[in-house]
Amino acid sequence: MASNILFLPFRRSHSVNLTDAIKQYISSKYDQHPDMFTKDLETIEKLRSVAVHAQEPHPSNIPKLQQYAAQLIWLSGKFPIDIGVEFPWYPALGYNTSRPTSRNNLRFELANIMFNLAAMYSQLAMSSNRSTPDGLKAAANNFCLGAGVLSHLRNSILPELRTEPPEDMDIMTLECLEKLMLAQGQECFWQKAVKDGLKDATIAKLAARVSDLYNEAGDAGIQSDAISSEWIHHMTAKHHHFAAAAQYRAACDTLEKRKYGEEVARLRDSLTCVNEALKEQRYINKLVLADLNGLKNRITEDLKRAEKDNDMIYLLPVPPKAELKILDRANMVVARVPKEIAESNSMLGERGELGPALFSKLVPYSVHLAASIYVDRRDRLVNNTIVEQLEALTNKIHEVLRSLNLPGSLQALEKPLGLPPGLVAHADEIRQQDGINRLLRSMEDTKKLMYTDQAIYQEGVQILRSEAAEDDGARRKFGTERWTRPPAEQAAPKLYAQIQEIDGYFRAATNSDDVVKKKLKENEYFIQLLSGPDHDLENYVPSGRRPAITGDVEREAGKLRGSFNEVSRLESRRRRKIEALRTKAKQDDINPELLREAARLEREFPMQTIEAVQFETLFDKRLQMYDADQDMVHDEENEQEAAIKRLQDANAAFLIARRGDQSTKKREQALQNLENAYFKYKEIISNLDVGRKFYNDLAKIVNRFRDEARTFAYNRKSEASHLENDLSTRMSSLGLQQATSDSLHQQKQADAQNPNYGATAHAEEPLAAPTPTRANMPSPAGMWTPEVGIRFSGVPTTSGNARPAAGPPQDGRWDPAQGLKFG
Template sequence: MPPAHINQLVIPPKSSTPVSFAENIRAYINENLPTHADAFRTDIEALDRLRSNALTGIEQQASQKIEALQTYLLHLLLLIKRLPPSTPPRLPYSPPFPPASFALTAPLPPAESNFHWEICNVMWNLGAAWSARAGEEGRKTSEALGRAKRAFESAAGLYRTLRTDQLPALQEALGKTKPLPIDLTESWLEVAERLMLVQAQECFWQAAVAGGNMKNVTIAKLALAVAELYESVNQAMFVASPPISDSFPTAWLSHIEVKRSHFFAAAQFRQASADGEAHKYGDEIARLHLAAALVKKGSAEAKRGVSQLVTNDIASLSKAINESTSRAERDNDLIYHQDVPAASSLPPIQARNVTAPAPIDGWKDPRRVLGSMLFEQLMPWAVTRAILIYQERKKEWLEDQIVLKDEELEQTATRTLQELNLPAALDALERPTGLPPSLLGKAEEVRKAGGVKRVQALFADVVKLGGSNSKLLDDAYDILDLEASEDEGLRASGLPVDRPLSQEANADLIEQASRYSKLMQQARESDEQVLAKWEEWEEIIEKLEQDEDALEEYVPSVGAGSQRDSSQYQPMVHVRQLRILLESLDDLKENRRRLRSQARHSIATDPNGETDIVHKAELLGMDNLEPEMFEDLIQSLMSKLEVWSDKMNDQAELLSGRLDEIREENLLFEELTLNDPVMKERERALQELDVAYHRYSEVLGNLTEGLNFYNGMAQYLNDLRENCKAWARDRRAEAEHLRSLQHQPAPAPSAPAALVPPASPTFRSIRTQQADLVASPSAADTRRSSYGLPASNSQSWSDGSPPSHPSSNIRVLSLAPDLPPPDSLEWQELPPLQPPTSSTKSKGKGGPRKGY
């Protein structure tokens, strides 16, 4: 509601709880910058003081907070260039008009961890402070009205800049799909801006009227501009999609409608005066009739909770219109005899708007107003972000172009050797009996890692954790399903339910659960693939982890008679050549390992890139930087890393050539050893055990990753389940409240209508006032006298004392002796009494009035 001494609306501020930035800012500085956070202790403390001064006690002293809010806002505009927007903790802001809630606990106010969110809400409160400043100005002098007009225009400028500049930045920072509070939507802010502008125009109109020097035709144009602006406010409220009218107090809606009618009528009234001065007496009367119809509509709306000043204003206008109409009609009938035209044929009034949103002082250049800024020695976050982007791209490049390339080359070499059955074929020929040392070493590694039992235990842990996570997700779905069933039952009971359907209210929770469900399904599919791989190789891995005697028994040996003199055995020539080629593969692998190490060290320790970014920032100016400004420089720096990828490509060519040589040599080797079945079986067994070792390592790594995934996922799923529980509790409390409202006794009993004689006190009217009759005798006597009834000690009461009601202490009256008998035709039916308007408040948005 507006202040008692003015007839205009003041936007209320949004309250917030005390919050300190210290912990989050210190963490950012210590984690991302070489400077320790203690170097900025004074700046951090000053920022906390600025927020406290700007937001503490704003409800009581809003007009005195303009300077504090302005200073804090300008520091934020500079600070957001120095720190990432996501730096602050969660910053809660309650809505200006809190909605009714039936939950047992009050809903938490909207809160976000973002400087853009803080800036938007501070701008909101600064606009509210300017509107309160306008409300504190008097309305009796032109100087005070001028100050009020400028204050309203400043508020309008705040809300326009918030709507057009900061709101898109906030939506971009939080995500375009994230819903914002209704009071931070474009439609709501447009209403606030228009409301401030129309009240500024109204101040100018009031000053023009009070001055007494302006012509009626000019005042009419000013009044029409006020009316049209109020009309635009009304349209913005009801035409918005989705509608936002329910987010305003109903008294505000009535206020705006009354003002709209008032100023449309005032414009016609003033133009009628101008027409009379111009001897257009017929037009004068037509406009007065039009003004009377408009003011009548506004007077009817004024009965719906608007301030007394607004009601008095329109009543005064109505009186003036009626007096002018009587005078004009009398003069025209007696003297002028001009025809009164239809209202539609009257020349239109040209509105004259003299207001515009005022720019925010210091918005474009906060330093000019502040002089100095906080965190001036802190590297702008855009520069820090550009450096981090460069570092991340270097890491990604190193991973993709060097590390992964090296791993792909190693996999290619391993796969080629497995296809060629190398070096197992060479081991089988060189060692026709016994086991190769390389195989014995691999078997020892498997035994030390835990062998088959280790993998089986990991599988059991993965299954257990996966089932536990699935149970958490199922619990969350069950909670939502149960609440949905309860909501359907509540609606089926016939109770009026003014709240969203479950599938609408829990959409965010369902979307989150669906996302987790997809992740869990992907994890189960991965588990099945790992299990299939394990089942395929489990039997061979069991043999690999056995002792040396068991392995020798599994791997066939070539009989002593089959052994040949290596110097006279032709395949040994190719064996020696293949061994040389295989050793060269090891040399290439070592070369790639050194290349990886050198590239990683060079990329990690090269400071030139960061230095170049900082130098460009200094050239551009530190206060207006964005990470995108450094994109070209980053790409140029990244191109310098190609020298390392060229070296890795050279290694790839060397490996490809070496593998081709091995294939050719192995083909000659196989042609000479093709007809030795015992040797082939030995080769197969050795190769099978070698592959089993690699599969064991893969499965072990896959299961470890799976455990880490399920352990991390458990926390997210548990949080989801708890959120579902809390949401369902609030919904049940809300439903219980709706049921309790249905079962509450009516404010007045709905007994069958009684028959009463005309203009006589009725027995039914007394029975409906049960609470009054229960009161003390002295108070009851007072009320009885007001009803025209005898006192409690009167002989008119039956038996000398009122008897007690069976179910209450209500006293029952006997019929007065002067009333007709009950079956007399003199009695008439009385319509049911309505509950007293002062004893019942409308609930929710569906009621006619919210009681603001």
């Protein structure tokens, strides 16, 4: 249907399978099962289908596009831009609208929905009844909303597209369309002002702004490859049309103010503008042309009247155009982004206008990554900083006790016969844990983990070595000038750096394993005794006679026992603190706070992908809960130093009181060996647990290294294959050209030795066209032929003889009496 305004056509699309792609991504990247989101998957499929088929200009179709667009904006924080679906869309403008453009890009899908939303607003504006005030208001409002959507598409969505936009959605095309929507919206306000009979000065200001906007749209359209020449001619005609209308209304205003000379000047300029617009009459539709002709007739009539009145009555000077005051502008339109687009995330929810937010229970991958980062950081703080320091303090206690031969010296004195209760308790604990067998099994398990990690690591290294060897072979085959791609170590420096890094891990782990083996070897005999029955222990520990204990010895032994018990209680209390700290760390679940922070980021930055680095402030704040535990380490250290000092003083006094008493010396040493073996057993158990955890963690590293090596080698192999094919093709072509060149060279040499070569040396010069010749056939008697020429009777011949007076000529000359005869 012909109209004096333009509207945006819709972009079209085919159906796609979003469900499979989203399910596959959830399965591979999240810890949640995709079946948890069956309803959400069905909803997103339905929303897309409804939005894609909303191709009729009806107000009920606006929410369909807005709802799907809002979900796409929301999903940008949940899924990557390349989710794994090719979205096909046919261009709406330009000269190639029959071939779709497909992109694996969620933002591309969003951009197309936004374009269709703008098209919907423009078509609703066109379908409005612009003969009524309400219809004009509705049309102007829809044009402003359409311009706002196009502005949002250009400024907020295209910069995040990561690929080149389609031809009909590039920057200049969208700018042209946005200005066109604003121009047509401003035209509605101008038309309403005319209908309402506002002052000519006001109407002139409105028309001038319409002209400006059409001019801006046309300038942008010229720089676009998708805006048709028909549209550009339309916008150019409209620009001049409203420039003429503005000057005409300004002339009417000056007539009212009795500025008759200025009236003539403005009417003349108005006529010039309308004539400029009519230069486009071959390309514009009939309605636009009719508007121009109507305006021209009106201007022409008023100009004749104004010039006549001024020349005969007012006699005022007509100012040149350069002296005319530039008309003021009255802008009534602005690109207004619908709140359903600008604030879409705030309108999603169980009771939101745009429906519930889909996949709201799906934790973004970056949140999982952030949680693992926090756990690693927390565990390093707890285990490597706090617990490690506390255990170092405990080890210092054991070293001091061994150096003081405690508690063996006290046990030998207090219980000269049988086994001390403490030793029996230690032996029972080791037996329940299967003693030496447990250690051997743990060491064997740790060794298997190490071998498995080494095998995976070596597999990755071998993959890289094989790829490097193939690359070197190709470089030797084709040469460094042709085989231009960088060597593997330069192409993947981070991957190759992991080789040295992982190798360093294995060396450090091997050294630690050797230390553990040495500890076990040194204490294996005593651990086996503790693992065995009591009578083996009784046989090992010699029984002594009850010594005569003096008052001084008894008093100093009591003090030493008190100091020793104090140290033991300190160690037991510390052990409980370590267990409480580990329980605290185990129960430290940061996920709820991460989800709250992620939800806040999604609301405030809907188009921004959430990264783990955005949670650093939350990490720092959360780790402050362990500040008190770090302070506790210093308190423990101070308390332990004081307790050890008292123990050492008490032991020195005890030794002085027992000076010269050797009756329990052997029993003291045996008890002390078993006591030391018990603590070494506990230490080896702890070392093996750390080693097992280390190799389990290392397994993740070497598996990732091997997978990255496989991917890198596969990509390099594909790249090498393409490069080799290109080189082979080029070399074959060069070989063919060389063969042809050699053949031509040999031919030239043969031609040079040919004696006829000089005659044919210029064979390549253009040949002259052959001259046509007539066949040699005898002509009938008396018939003229071109070879004879034309000779008239009575004309002297070359011999000077005249023709006889009577009879036909006998020498072939033409006889006028015979007429003309052609062979």
